[in-house]
Amino acid sequence: MNSCPPYSSLGGPDFLTVEEAAVLLRVNRKTLYEAIRLGQVPGVMRLGRVLRIRRSTLVEWQSGNSGPALGEKS
Template identity: 55%
Template sequence: MFESKAEFSELPEFLEATEVAALLRVNRNTVYEAVQRDEIPGVVRIGRVLRFRRDAIIAWIHDG
């Protein structure tokens, strides 16, 4: 999907769970389960809504 960090900059600053799931090529429920286990960085809760900081997700993906 995205080959370099520069291409990630096209994404919005805060991502939705479905966007993170697409980047990771997993189901959205897998993202929610990983959040519950504190495995995904950059999670921002706004009430019941989750958003993910793009830069934290990108760094996490590139770090493996």
């Protein structure tokens, strides 16, 4: 049985932790948690108390994001 996480065609895991997503977006982890709380980040899945973010959705959103910067009020 394979114990490795599934990887996307983007060369990384399909789902990221908040810490991994913050590194990818080059933002502070606390800033990303606040943006998630405000519903500003797509592709977020909550599994109990654990948050995971779909990598492909995040990458697509990052390149086409025309809304306010993370952490800013709209």
